[in-house]
Structure formats: structure tokens, C-alpha cells
Amino acid sequence: MARGLDHIVHAVRGLDAAADLYRRLGFMVGARNRHPRAWGTQNQTIQLPGFYIELLAVADTSGIAPHSPRQFSFGAFNRDFVARGQGFSMLVLEGRGALDADQFRAEGMGDFELYNLEREGKRPDGTSVKLAFTLAFASDPRAPDIGLFTNLHHNPESFWNPAFQKHPNSVEDVAGVVVVADRPEQHRQFFETFVGVDAVGASGDFSIATSRGAVEVLTPTAFLQRFGVKAPNTSRGARLAALRLVVAHPSRLQAVPELAGLAGLYVGNAAVIGSEDAMGAVLAFEPGQKPR
Numbered sequence: 001m002a003r004g005l006d007h008i009v010h011a012v013r014g015l016d017a018a019a020d021l022y023r024r025l026g027f028m029v030g031a032r033n034r035h036p037r038a039w040g041t042q043n044q045t046i047q048l049p050g051f052y053i054e055l056l057a058v059a060d061t062s063g064i065a066p067h068s069p070r071q072f073s074f075g076a077f078n079r080d081f082v083a084r085g086q087g088f089s090m091l092v093l094e095g096r097g098a099l100d101a102d103q104f105r106a107e108g109m110g111d112f113e114l115y116n117l118e119r120e121g122k123r124p125d126g127t128s129v130k131l132a133f134t135l136a137f138a139s140d141p142r143a144p145d146i147g148l149f150t151n152l153h154h155n156p157e158s159f160w161n162p163a164f165q166k167h168p169n170s171v172e173d174v175a176g177v178v179v180v181a182d183r184p185e186q187h188r189q190f191f192e193t194f195v196g197v198d199a200v201g202a203s204g205d206f207s208i209a210t211s212r213g214a215v216e217v218l219t220p221t222a223f224l225q226r227f228g229v230k231a232p233n234t235s236r237g238a239r240l241a242a243l244r245l246v247v248a249h250p251s252r253l254q255a256v257p258e259l260a261g262l263a264g265l266y267v268g269n270a271a272v273i274g275s276e277d278a279m280g281a282v283l284a285f286e287p288g289q290k291p292r
Helices: 015-024 074-086 097-108 185-196 220-227 255-259
Strands: 007-012 043-046 050-059 087-094 113-121 129-136 147-153 169-181 205-210 214-218 239-247 265-267 270-273 284-285
Touching: 007 074, 007 147, 015 043, 015 147, 043 074, 043 169, 050 074, 050 255, 074 087, 074 147, 087 169, 087 239, 097 129, 169 220, 169 284, 185 205, 185 214, 214 239, 220 239, 220 265, 255 270
Parallel strands: 007 050, 087 147, 169 214, 239 284
Antiparallel strands: 007 087, 043 050, 113 129, 129 147, 169 239, 205 214, 265 270, 270 284
């Protein structure tokens, strides 16, 4: 089954600073949420239709559960990630719960128990709603610094809200995510199975078009040529490097970095915020292709 992009995790050392950065870039940022003590994390989210950016920080390490043979520890993974640096730590696709876990086990992509998460959310009017998700984790041994799982929303009507998806910068959609790897071909089979779609690209760099955004895997050299900024360090393996976002009004592209007090780069028709300015992440704002 083909899986579209669900969300990306931007792991940071200071949640307030990350929320401030994204607000200055013209996004509407949601309220702070607390995760279970076994995770020790807090987040704030930025919604687009069917996709969101999760700003995440570790708040309390005292109760974080350790990894075990069949338990992937969300908290331990992100604690260790931010100890090395900030940036995009996890890639999440649409989920089917137990069906995904069974497939990942059968394909040799990880034998992890499902994780059921419940937390409280808030509507724009301040009223509380209960949110519930089932997470199915996978693992690419050649990418130990990328957390990978699918996410099944049990009550999506309580999570997704058009009022949270209207941003002053006119970002309206996700174009895709970009992974960097020294040898992209080593990750091709994994990502084809994880996404459920065949890749395009005869050798080396490749791209997979999902039902919501693309997953691209590039060499660091190709990444630099494409975005004009350096890719994350790949000495430990492949890394989740960039998020591509669609801007409805191209006239606002130049204003995005300027409003945030950042220089920005302009590569082709895109405005790019490099990792030094975006807390370890690369953000590419691209003009929309939809007729208006």
C-alpha cells in the first residue's frame, strides 16, 4: 500500500526558540503539548492539509524508557539525537497500525511492538479534545539517525483543523522531504518498501512520489548543487536533511527569510533557509504550481 507523508519531526534543544523561528518565518504555530513521561518530550505543531511539522524538545529525561529488542523508544532516540545536534530527526508516513508492523517484520525492516499514544489537544476556541494515534516503527540500519514510523490517526477530525492551516507566508502544501546519503542506492529498496511506491532514477540519486509529497535521496554533492547549502554530516549514515514547502503566492518568497531576519538563499525559484539559521534543518520554499 502506498503511504503519503504524514509529518516530519524537527528536534531542537529549545522549543520556545524553535516556535519563535517558525512564527518569524510566517507560520501559525500550535500550542505546547506534553508527551508521556516515558518519552519525556514536548511539542508544538504546524499544520498543512494532511501534513504537519512537529517541533520537538526533550523536557524531562528522568523517566525516558530505554530501547529494548522489540520496543523503539521515541524519547531515547530524540534525546540522543539532540545530544549530537539539532535538525530533522524523524520521517513519518500515513499508517495502518498492525498491518504496517506486520509488513515491516516480514520485510526485515524491524520487529517492533506497536505504540499507542493518547494525548489532549485544543481546538482554536480553547476547548479540549482527546487525540489518539498508533505508531508502527521501522528501521534502516544504514540510517541510525533517522527515526522512521507510520502514524494511524484514530480520530483525525479532532486533530486536523483548517483554521490552523492558514499561514501568513502562504505555505499551503508539502512538496517533499530530502534525505542525504553517501550511497543512495543502498537505501532504495528500504524506501520503496516503506513508502510502497517504486523509485524513479536509474542509478544513484532517486525520488519516490507519494500520494502526499515526494521522498528524495541525494548524495551530499547533489544536495549542495540543488539547494546551495551543505547537507548534514553523513559520517554515521544517511540523514534527513530538507523539507520542501509549497508557497501559494510566489511574490512572498523573498519576504519569508527577510521577515525572520535571515539572509536566505535563492536557488532557481526557491527560497532556501540553511541549517545554520534553521536550527539544523534546511527549509526550501517553492512556488506553487496550482492555477490561480
